[in-house]
Amino acid sequence: xxxxxxxxxxxxxxxxAGAEGAPSRKRNTPVQERTSxxxxxxxxxxxxxxxxxxxxxxxxxxxxxALPVKEVKADGLRMTLNFxxxxxxxxxxxxxxxxTRGESIEERRSALNExxxxxxxxxxxxxxxxxxxxxxxxxxxxSGDERRSPASAQAGEGHHSIADAVVMxxxxxxxxxxxxxxxxxxGSLSGELRQLLGQREQEASxxxxxxxxxxx
Numbered sequence: 729x730x731x732x733x734x735x736x737x738x739x740x741x742x743x744x745a746g747a748e749g750a751p752s753r754k755r756n757t758p759v760q761e762r763t764s765x766x767x768x769x770x771x772x773x774x775x776x777x778x779x780x781x782x783x784x785x786x787x788x789x790x791x792x793x794a795l796p797v798k799e800v801k802a803d804g805l806r807m808t809l810n811f812x813x814x815x816x817x818x819x820x821x822x823x824x825x826x827x828t829r830g831e832s833i834e835e836r837r838s839a840l841n842e843x844x845x846x847x848x849x850x851x852x853x854x855x856x857x858x859x860x861x862x863x864x865x866x867x868x869x870x871s872g873d874e875r876r877s878p879a880s881a882q883a884g885e886g887h888h889s890i891a892d893a894v895v896m897x898x899x900x901x902x903x904x905x906x907x908x909x910x911x912x913x914x915g916s917l918s919g920e921l922r923q924l925l926g927q928r929e930q931e932a933s934x935x936x937x938x939x940x941x942x943x944x
Contacts, residue, residue, distance in 0.1 A: 775794065775860065775896075775898070776858060776898035776903075777898040777901050777902055777903045778860065778896045778897070778898045778903040780903075781896055781903045781905070782794050782860060782862050782896060785862050785864070785894055785896075786862065786864060787864075789864050789865070790926060791864060791865035791925045791926050791927070792862070792863065792864040792865070792925070793862070793863055793921075793924055793925060794860045794861075794862045795813035795814055795815060795860065795861045795862075795863070796813065796814070796857055796859070796860055796861075797811045797812065797813055797854045797859035797860060797861055797895065798812050798813060798814065798854060799811075799812040799851075799854060800812070800847070800850045800851040800854045800859065801817075802844075802847040802848075802850075802851065803820070804844065804847075806820075806823055807823045807824045807825065807827075807843065808820040808821050808822070808823050808824070809821045809824075809847060809850070809906070809907065811854075811859070811861050811895050811906075811907075813861045815917075815918050815920050815921035815924065816917065816918040816920075816921060818861055818893065818895065818907075818909065819909070819916070821907045824843050826839060826843065827839035827840040827842075827843055849899060850897055850899075850906060853897050853898070853899055858897055858898040858899065859895065859896070859897040859898075859906070860895070860896050860897075861893060861894075861895055862893060862894050862895075862896060863891050863892070863893040863912075863921075863925070864891060864892055864893075865890075865891050865914075865925050865926075865927065866889075866890050866891060866892055866911075889913075889914060890911045890912060890913060890914065891911075891912040891914060891917070891925070892908075892909065892910055892911070892912065893908070893909040893912060894907070894908045894909070895907045895908075914927060
């Protein structure tokens with residue numbers, strides 16, 4: 729009787745162990761399937777939603793730079809913006825006077841508040857690194873000035889005298905062109921920015937370097 733009782737216990741333990749082992753193997757399969765990645769995460773571009781627009785503006789030119797805007801200075805009285813980047817400032821934008829187009833004072837005030845709200849959004853976007861000041865150098869031949877003599881054109885070949893710039897912001901997954909700056913004189917740029925763009929310091933003209941005759 730004791731042997732029969734022991735045999736029943738052994739069979740029960742063996743059946744229990746087999747029943748626990750089967751679900752364990754079934755549970756392990758989904759875990760392995762979950763750990764294997766089904767797709768790779770998409771790599772986010774450094775310029776976010778402005779990835780295409782910024783590169784299209786640069787057009788592969790070497791004398792170009794995309795500088796992160798660190799601060800947006802808004803002049804609420806004059807309705808202008810100034811973008812601060814690591815090598816200086818963009819300078820004031822033309823005043824945003826779109827609010828003056830409203831027919832009633834209520835429409836003008838609503839448009840004014842909307843313009844101020846956009847300025848605050850740009851300031852917040854700059855804090856998260858989502859605003860860029862993109863600048864490219866232009867050759868004198870790009871200005872379309874045909875009045876220059878062939879001699880002066882040959883002497884100034886390859887020389888840059890002006891630059892174009894644009895401010896772009898990535899907000900809510902959209903790229904917004906905030907402001908454009910055309911024909912910027914290189915003299916208005918900082919020396920560090922000119923060097924970053926590959927522009928060497930201008931040499932003094934022969935008239936400035938020629939020795940002056942002694943006073944009589």
